[in-house]
Amino acid sequence: MYSKQKQTSAPSLAHSEDNPLSTLAKLLDGDMRAVNTLIIRNMHSDVALIPTLAQYLISAGGKRIRPLLTLAGTALFDGPMHKAYHLAAAVEFIHTATLLHDDVVDESGERRGRQTANLVFGNQASVLVGDFLFSKSFQMMIESGSIEILHILSDAAAIIAQGEVLQLTTTNNIQTDLKSYMKVIESKTAALFSASSEVGAVLSERNNEERSAMRLYGKNIGIAFQIIDDALDYTAEQEKFGKDIGNDFKEGKMTAPVIFALQKANAQETRFWKRTLGEKEQNENDFDQAMTYITKHKTIETTVDLAQRYIENAKAALNPLPNNTFKPIISNLADYILSRNF
Amino acid sequence: MYSKQKQTSAPSLAHSEDNPLSTLAKLLDGDMRAVNTLIIRNMHSDVALIPTLAQYLISAGGKRIRPLLTLAGTALFDGPMHKAYHLAAAVEFIHTATLLHDDVVDESGERRGRQTANLVFGNQASVLVGDFLFSKSFQMMIESGSIEILHILSDAAAIIAQGEVLQLTTTNNIQTDLKSYMKVIESKTAALFSASSEVGAVLSERNNEERSAMRLYGKNIGIAFQIIDDALDYTAEQEKFGKDIGNDFKEGKMTAPVIFALQKANAQETRFWKRTLGEKEQNENDFDQAMTYITKHKTIETTVDLAQRYIENAKAALNPLPNNTFKPIISNLADYILSRNF
Numbered sequence: 001m002y003s004k005q006k007q008t009s010a011p012s013l014a015h016s017e018d019n020p021l022s023t024l025a026k027l028l029d030g031d032m033r034a035v036n037t038l039i040i041r042n043m044h045s046d047v048a049l050i051p052t053l054a055q056y057l058i059s060a061g062g063k064r065i066r067p068l069l070t071l072a073g074t075a076l077f078d079g080p081m082h083k084a085y086h087l088a089a090a091v092e093f094i095h096t097a098t099l100l101h102d103d104v105v106d107e108s109g110e111r112r113g114r115q116t117a118n119l120v121f122g123n124q125a126s127v128l129v130g131d132f133l134f135s136k137s138f139q140m141m142i143e144s145g146s147i148e149i150l151h152i153l154s155d156a157a158a159i160i161a162q163g164e165v166l167q168l169t170t171t172n173n174i175q176t177d178l179k180s181y182m183k184v185i186e187s188k189t190a191a192l193f194s195a196s197s198e199v200g201a202v203l204s205e206r207n208n209e210e211r212s213a214m215r216l217y218g219k220n221i222g223i224a225f226q227i228i229d230d231a232l233d234y235t236a237e238q239e240k241f242g243k244d245i246g247n248d249f250k251e252g253k254m255t256a257p258v259i260f261a262l263q264k265a266n267a268q269e270t271r272f273w274k275r276t277l278g279e280k281e282q283n284e285n286d287f288d289q290a291m292t293y294i295t296k297h298k299t300i301e302t303t304v305d306l307a308q309r310y311i312e313n314a315k316a317a318l319n320p321l322p323n324n325t326f327k328p329i330i331s332n333l334a335d336y337i338l339s340r341n342f
Numbered sequence: 343m344y345s346k347q348k349q350t351s352a353p354s355l356a357h358s359e360d361n362p363l364s365t366l367a368k369l370l371d372g373d374m375r376a377v378n379t380l381i382i383r384n385m386h387s388d389v390a391l392i393p394t395l396a397q398y399l400i401s402a403g404g405k406r407i408r409p410l411l412t413l414a415g416t417a418l419f420d421g422p423m424h425k426a427y428h429l430a431a432a433v434e435f436i437h438t439a440t441l442l443h444d445d446v447v448d449e450s451g452e453r454r455g456r457q458t459a460n461l462v463f464g465n466q467a468s469v470l471v472g473d474f475l476f477s478k479s480f481q482m483m484i485e486s487g488s489i490e491i492l493h494i495l496s497d498a499a500a501i502i503a504q505g506e507v508l509q510l511t512t513t514n515n516i517q518t519d520l521k522s523y524m525k526v527i528e529s530k531t532a533a534l535f536s537a538s539s540e541v542g543a544v545l546s547e548r549n550n551e552e553r554s555a556m557r558l559y560g561k562n563i564g565i566a567f568q569i570i571d572d573a574l575d576y577t578a579e580q581e582k583f584g585k586d587i588g589n590d591f592k593e594g595k596m597t598a599p600v601i602f603a604l605q606k607a608n609a610q611e612t613r614f615w616k617r618t619l620g621e622k623e624q625n626e627n628d629f630d631q632a633m634t635y636i637t638k639h640k641t642i643e644t645t646v647d648l649a650q651r652y653i654e655n656a657k658a659a660l661n662p663l664p665n666n667t668f669k670p671i672i673s674n675l676a677d678y679i680l681s682r683n684f
Contacts, residue, residue, distance in 0.1 A: 045504050131476070161474035162389050
């Protein structure tokens, strides 16, 4: 478990800049083990399909960034780590449930480098096991015994669902502007990053300024995380990224790279986006054509610049927080989001 | 709102035996209005598709039996009615979310006498709006401020999801026996009836014997409710029942009428069930043929007898409870479940 002794004995890790996510995972190794134990225990069910399917997704990896934020947020304030375990597991379950339902909704084929659960086990099982994980997340967060924390996390869950529905209504709508896009990602992604970060401060009984700082930090890295995710959908190497490239294009999702391309599009390009995204009429070469326009208008660069702004906000939000081992790592984590290939 | 004054002024209603559900709804009219207001307020979202879809399902009716149980359970113990409103709305939201996901999973076409939401709005919207209602249900139950009640309701939600997955794994499996069937319906249906009934006693700070009595009452009427529902899928008039008849047969769901028919099947009949349910190879006349076997072996009667036993259990469970206006109505409600055409 994380303790002050370990904190001082691992300064080299704390200042390792190349991968603050691994640094955090190492510093909080004992705590993350406790969280993993809870995750595995709460995936259990006499209905064998449930652990089989949940295990399939959870064992495929993912960096557990949300539970790490909950643990790091608690450690930053020297708060009660053991109380954070259930909450860290709960946020991972909310995230996993969302992934399961997302993949059904998106009809995705690949996630974390393997076939999506809905392809392997069917949409029906994915919907229902998602529901199971979602209700287990509530069971776990109730263990915290704090009505305030329950409000934070259940509010986040409701906001996520709204963001997902909003995304559904903006998909294939080429009128979607940056403002709508930002609302979607603030809801579907940043809300859980924000809640995951904030609960550590609440558990540690910190004042409103500090809670608000952690909430803002989480929100801003969450926004940046999703913006980069959306850029990667156009640029990443499939092997590294572990999911289909060009999925957003195929589905007609209105994300930053195409919203910026539409802003700069000439009449011919607008017709192209209208046909491919708005009307979902796509030919084999259309993704390459889309990449040509995206490259021409440098919209990946504009997208990364946008993410950069939120990273700066995230780091600035940390100012009022106590200086200890965790603060620089959490700050570095924000920068790492930008360079993410995870 | 329900008050003692009204309780004594409406004895004729209280003894009306023909429809205890309407009697309850009338006695608790003011309370149900408060619950409906909460339901409508919590369906709201800036994302217009959410209230549109939720409204579509909720306005289609349904008898609100679960919130009525929560209110009646509270009134029976003379408990704090205003505290029960959020919980009553929460159980209705859990139920509605489950219906939305069920219809996606079952690929149903009709519910409550109209097209299912997934047909009108798409599976994607149904999954996500279900998630929204589910998270709103948690937000509402947190309003109760009672960790004990949160445990009861979140446990129920997890059990429901497990029951749904278990049902998925027994579908098209003609080896499914009565024991497995009972486990499915105890989980997917009875758990929420049980929780809805119990929370009234907990809110009213009653002792364990009384809580347990309400829990058992709810569980047993829930089991009977589902058994009758499954019988109706083979016998009801479509117009009255408001959903497709023969759906369970089409999907290969292993419910009491066919489990009993399989127990008595000769070799030819077994081949029939194996082909139609196990292998989902169905011809136009197969439902009529199924009805012939079901009629031959009187399995609807056996199914209703089974439900009857749980109704008797439910009524017996009420024995230790205080005698007041609500007790005979709640008892009559159990009998009414048997005669349900709602």
